[in-house]
Amino acid sequence: MRILGIDPGTGILGFGVVDVEKSGKVKLVTAGVVKSPAHTPLDDRLLDIYDSLREVMEETKPDEVVIEKLFFAKNVTTAISVAHARGVAMLVAKQAGVKIAEYTPLQIKQTMTGYGRAEKKQVQEMVRVHLGLSEVPKPDDAADALAAAITHVMMGKLR
Amino acid sequence: MRILGIDPGTGILGFGVVDVEKSGKVKLVTAGVVKSPAHTPLDDRLLDIYDSLREVMEETKPDEVVIEKLFFAKNVTTAISVAHARGVAMLVAKQAGVKIAEYTPLQIKQTMTGYGRAEKKQVQEMVRVHLGLSEVPKPDDAADALAAAITHVMMGKLR
Numbered sequence: 001m002r003i004l005g006i007d008p009g010t011g012i013l014g015f016g017v018v019d020v021e022k023s024g025k026v027k028l029v030t031a032g033v034v035k036s037p038a039h040t041p042l043d044d045r046l047l048d049i050y051d052s053l054r055e056v057m058e059e060t061k062p063d064e065v066v067i068e069k070l071f072f073a074k075n076v077t078t079a080i081s082v083a084h085a086r087g088v089a090m091l092v093a094k095q096a097g098v099k100i101a102e103y104t105p106l107q108i109k110q111t112m113t114g115y116g117r118a119e120k121k122q123v124q125e126m127v128r129v130h131l132g133l134s135e136v137p138k139p140d141d142a143a144d145a146l147a148a149a150i151t152h153v154m155m156g157k158l159r
Numbered sequence: 160m161r162i163l164g165i166d167p168g169t170g171i172l173g174f175g176v177v178d179v180e181k182s183g184k185v186k187l188v189t190a191g192v193v194k195s196p197a198h199t200p201l202d203d204r205l206l207d208i209y210d211s212l213r214e215v216m217e218e219t220k221p222d223e224v225v226i227e228k229l230f231f232a233k234n235v236t237t238a239i240s241v242a243h244a245r246g247v248a249m250l251v252a253k254q255a256g257v258k259i260a261e262y263t264p265l266q267i268k269q270t271m272t273g274y275g276r277a278e279k280k281q282v283q284e285m286v287r288v289h290l291g292l293s294e295v296p297k298p299d300d301a302a303d304a305l306a307a308a309i310t311h312v313m314m315g316k317l318r
Binding site: 042044046047050080083084087090091100 | 242243244
C-alpha cells in the first residue's frame with residue numbers, strides 16, 4: 001500500500017510518498033516540493049503544480065492520496081491562494097482515479113504527537129521516528145506532507 | 160476577438176462567451192453553467208468543472224479568458240471552496256495558452272453600471288443592454304460571467 005501526502009501551497013507545495021508494509025511499518029519512498037520564485041503569476045504556479053504532481057503520481061503510482069485540509073482563521077488572502085493550489089492537487093488525484101483522504105492540521109498534530117497543539121517541530125520529529133530516519137526530511141513542507149501520509153496510515157489502523 | 164468570462168463557484172460555475180466586433184459592438188456567443196447537485200464531493204465537482212471548461216474552450220476557442228476575483232470578507236469557508244474551483248478554471252485557461260484577466264466584483268459593478276455598490280440585478284440588466292438582448296441571460300451565474308467578459312472589453316477600450 002502506497003500513500004502520497006500533499007501539503008498544499010502556491011509558492012511551495014510539499015509532497016511525500018510512503019509505503020506501508022504488511023507488518024505495519026512505514027517506509028519513505030520519496031519526498032520533495034514544487035516551488036516557484038516569489039512574484040510568479042498564479043496561473044504559472046498552478047500549471048507547474050499540475051504538471052509536477054502528475055509526474056509524481058505517474059512515477060510513484062500511489063494507491064491513495066492524502067491532502068491536508070485548510071484551516072485559516074487569520075489570513076483569508078493566504079487561504080484563498082492556497083485553496084487554488086489545493087483544487088489543482090485534488091483534480092490531479094481525481095483524474096488518476098485515486099481515493100482522496102483529507103485531514104485538518106489539528107487531526108495531523110493530534111495523530112502524530114497525541115497533542116492537537118503540538119509544535120511543527122514535534123510533528124516533524126515524529127515523521128523522522130515513524131520512518132526510521134536519522135534526520136527530519138527537508139524542507140519543512142515535504143516533512144509536513146509525509147506527516148499527512150503517515151496520519152492516514154495511523155487512522156487506517158485505528159479503524 | 161472572442162472573450163470567455165468565468166464566474167467561479169463549486170456548486171455552480173457560470174461561463175459566458177462574447178465576440179467583440181470591429182465596431183466595438185459586443186455579441187453573445189454562448190453562456191451557461193456547470194452545476195452539480197448539493198452534497199456532491201468536491202473532487203467530483205472539480206473534475207466536472209475541468210472537463211466542462213475544457214469542452215467550452217475547445218468549442219468556442221476564446222482569445223482571452225476573464226475570471227472574476229474572489230472577495231469574501233464574511234465567509235472564509237465559502238471563499239476557500241470557491242477558490243478550489245477558481246484554481247481549476249485558471250489551470251484550464253493556462254493549459255490552453257490563453258491570456259487571463261481578473262477583475263474584482265467591485266470593478267465589474269463599477270465598469271458595468273458606473274457604481275461600485277450596484278445591485279446584482281442592475282449589472283445583469285446592463286449585460287442585457289450591452290448584448291442587445293430582449294431578456295437577461297439565465298441563470299444568474301451565466302449573466303455574471305458575461306458581465307466579467309464585457310467588463311474586460313470595456314476596460315480594453317479605456318486603455
